[in-house]
Amino acid sequence: MLNGRIVTPAGVVDGSVAVADGLIAAVEPGDAGTDVIVPGFVDIHTHGGGGHAFTLGDAEAVRAGAAFHLGHGTTTLVASLVSSPFELMRTATAAYAPLFHEGVIAGIHFEGPYLSAVRCGAQNPAYLRDPSADEIAEVIKLGEGAVRMMTIAPERAGALDAIRQLVAAGVVAAIGHTDATWEQTRAGVAAGATVGTHVFNGMRPPHHREPGPVFGLLDAAPVVCEFIADGIHLHDGTLAFAAGVTGPARAALITDAMDAAGMADGRYELGGQAVLVADGVARLERDGAIAGSTLTMDAALRRAVGAGITLADAVTMASATPARAIGLTDRGAIAPGLRADLVVLAEDLTVKRVMRGGAWVS
Structure with missing residues (x-):
């Protein structure tokens, strides 16, 4: 008891x-x-932690990183990759699928490479491209159920067909790293997208005459919106406002953590790009773009409560809502x-x- x-x-x-x-x-x-x-916390968007990267196709790094996050209360974790050549997508899928079947991770999330170059953020622009039905089909087949989610920019050529393909295969389609208009965003939702990848970040900013993807996702009833509650990606006021719009049943706290989570400041790597971490904030060396986070889910929960979200609602955002977003009802x-x-x-x-x-x- x-x-x-x-x-x-x-x-x-x-x-x-x-x-x-x-x-x-x-x-x-x-x-x-x-x-x-x-x-237990459910983190559906994590690139690493404790000095271990999930972006390189190294299964033992994923196992160790999952253990690090487990110590911070994350009992269910999805391993997220970043935009990369297809060979790495295939290698990582084959390497991580056994961890999925073993229960170490709850699946694989491909954040890219079918994303906007204009809103690439810390994604490597060298690897961005239009969706490929053949690539998507191959990794889904190779994963044997392990591929849980894929983030796509809906304005890219072939994106809507790719979203339909994912949904038909039982994979969650997410919208993110996008320069889409409101109309293009809602077309992606109509095609079957049900998650907004770290809403506000890596997106065309909202404007009262051009609402863009942020308003298009916050106001879309089928969509669960991810929020990085670290006080860096989102102002606390923005977090509280957005969660108020969606309600806790449509808001999911995520870490978007990279391998530097839980580690000292210094130089790291993400998607083949140099990252500098100073005062716990990760930024690309080349242009200063925020490069993931050093967040853990327990810290995200505390931040959300500190921003004025009730404990009960913050817990829903850290557990029940992300679990439901990826189809976990147990x-x-x-x-x-x-x-x-x-x-x-x-x-x-x-x-x-x-x-x-x-x-x-x-």
């Missing part, structure tokens, strides 16, 4: 959580201490019958203990 203030879908309950056979057995009101018990909340992925937090919302599948993480 775990005692504390339990954040459930129905609200915060003082009491205990019972676990049996790797599942949540019951939530019972009663005496509680000062600990806060929340569902986790993401504290309710009987769901997987016992739990994080015990101190009063200041720092991590004390992590349980995954009913087992404590050492």
Whole structure:
């Protein structure tokens, strides 16, 4: 039994959580201490952490990086790549698929290479190109279910067909790194896109006469919008406003973390480009563009609460909503019958203990 203030879908309950056979057995009101018990975090957009990069096709680096994030409460993690040559896409898929089937990761996310050159951000412009139906089909087949999500700029030639292809294959289509108009964005949503990749970042900024992709995604009922809650990618006021527009059921906290997460400042690499990390902020050496983050999900939760989002809503954004966005219905909340992925937090919302599948993480 775990005692504390339990954040459930129905609200915060003082009491205990019972676990049996790797599942949540019951939530019972009663005496509680000062600990806060929340569902395990679900990060659907992560490029690395703890000094380990997910962008190079190295399976052991993914295993080690997943372990690093697990220590920060992320019990479900999707390994994200960046724009790269197709050979690396294929190599990484083959290398990471066994980790997916083993349960180390919840899948692979291709952030690119079918993105906008104008809004490439930290994506390597040398690798950007129009969507290829053959490339998409090959990695999906090779992954045997491991390819979970792909981010596409809907204005690129062939993008709408690519979105339809992904959806037909059971892969989540996301819109991001895009210079699309509002109309082009909504065409991508109509084609089946259901996630907005780190909304606001890597996108044409909104304008009252040209709303662009930001408004097109925030206002699209089927779309879950990712937000990087580190105070760098988004001002706290922007985060609170955007989450207020979408509601917690359509807002997903992500880290967009690179291998520098949890590491000292210094020189790193992302997609074949030099990255300098100073004061915990990662930027491309060539032009100063923000290059992912050094964020962890527990820090994202604290930031969201600090921005004025209620604890219950922030927890939904860190767990249930991202889980649902990638089709996982067996986790993401504290309710009987769901997987016992739990994080015990101190009063200041720092991590004390992590349980995954009913087992404590050492």
